[in-house]
Amino acid sequence: MAEIPESILRRSAEARAKAEGRSVDEVLAEMKGEAAPAAAEPAASAPPSGEAAQIPEALLRRTAEARAKKEGRSVEEVMAELAGGAPAGGAPAAPAASAAEPAPAAPAAAAPSGGGSGLPEHLVRRSAEARAKREGRSVDEVMAELMGEAPAAAEPALAAAPPAAAAPAAAAGPVRDLDAESATYSVPVPLLERAMVARARKDGTAVPTMAGAAPAPAAAATPAAGGAVAAAAPAAAPAIPEGVRTQRLLTVVKAGAIQQVKAEPHDKVNVWPHLLAIEFVALMVVLAALFVFSVFVDAPLLEFANFNEQPNPSKAPWYFLGLQELLSYFDPQVAGIIVPTFGAIGLAMIPYVDRNPSVRPSDRKLAIMIFSFFLFAAAVLTIYGSFFRGPGFNFTFPWVDGVFFDF
């Protein structure tokens, strides 16, 4: 409740107030938990609490039904178990047993976490492979460890321990000191426990008794007991030691990604008819202009090519006349090679040289100035070479000696 932004809460409250015909403040207060719910729903505050877990009753029930169906138990049984937050039949540790080490459940216990963490086998295997590769161990070894069997290093101890402790408690199984093992092998106690239970179940032997802990009560798997005790001592349930992480951070979803659902409004118009009409008119105008121009102005055609008679002046096509003009000032290496080469490369590199992100002309005066300078220079050189160069490529005024230029 507290983590929901005020604005969203208010919007929700307004909507609910409108729907129920109440005042917004009233609903808002109720949502914030400051005031009692309206008289119409006196029970509203009770069920959702779900006590410790804060899970609504309905959801809890649905989960319970699903699990009951899957495990073939009665709904009430599972329900009681879920409400208490205790594992199924999870041998409710007697108060005497140290809270940190609940006695392992009997093999029959249908704890979903039994034999590993309830993860699908293939996922565990993948994880095992990755870890094995990283630590340079064999996959099977790591796999066994992950699936809840004893870690590789603990193997000899496990093998050695049972005979020693077998005698005193034949009924309850061998005695092991998990605290000592944990210290010796640097393996958390719960993992050792889990491994022990799994091994016992696999081999069909009795679960070893732990030294230093009270013997586990004989599989108190009755549903009533499970529910009752769990409810009585919810604190004993998790038993996750300090430093053992039971979850991972997969991703962080930013608030904006899920809350900002409204797209930015764009001022847009339909291409048809607005743009296509303009384009069509533009094409028609250009086509008409070109047509009319072509009717009245013929393309030049001089006499047949004669390689022995060079016309004076000889000019390149107009778009190269700027370069040809440069030829009269610079070495051909410069005017014919360096300028056009670097010109083309320089043009192509503009976007990678100009790092200014703004497109506003007032923000990019330098870029515009430089580009305009080159544009202007090219235009001047081209016009100069086209119209102000006569025989011998010498300077001339077009209105004095005529135009020495063909398109």
Added chain:
Amino acid sequence: MANGNGEGKVGLKERLGQVGENIRSSQVWSSIFRPGSPLRAGYSDSPRNRSYVIMNNVLYHLHPVKVKRHGVRLSYTLCLGGLSFFLFILLTITGIFLMFYYRPTSPAAFQDIQALSTDVAFGQLVRNMHRWGAHLMVLTVFLHMARVFYHGAYKPPREFNWVVGIILLLLTLLLSFTGYLLPWDQLAVWAVTVGTNMGAYAPVLGDQVSFALIGGVQITPDTLLRWYVLHVLFFPFVIVVFMAVHFWRVRKDGGISGPL
């Protein structure tokens, strides 16, 4: 009197209208014009149909259904890019026409160009349009580049499309230059001689490049054939590929740039 001709018969105009309606309702017609086409029977001007006009049209390759309002203003782009493309199409059409009457061999080339103005119906007109259109295209491509620069439309994410545009500009110049030689008159051969002489000054590979370009140490009839093939096949092919990339990137990079 009902139809106004005083005879009580169905007027010609109405009958033609009926024929037109029948044609537009026919299966052939509606198979050609996809739903949303204004030429299709029953077209009505609605936002939905306005979208369909583009979406169900080959133009969808070039235009989205909607564009930013400022991009539609004529003064923003002056249609320069579109006009360049249009001129390319026009040059292709007129160029194909000219190819019917042109042989790229030494005396024949010049004679064929001469014959265009005397023996071929509209030959001179089409040749004029091809030549003036080519010069105009160089101009529009160049101005298009300037327009794009002044709008800052080459900035991220459009950097690469600017580079493609520069390549298109160079290809346009090459297309124009290779076509310049084809009339095989004094203007053509000497302009190309001057132009290619500049390239021969390139360091290291200058002579080799020049040799490969003109097919020898100087312009000969071999050059004519070579440049003809470059002009009508090679460069058009290459420029079409780059144009496809260019137009595609315009769409992918977010359509028209701006507003400023």
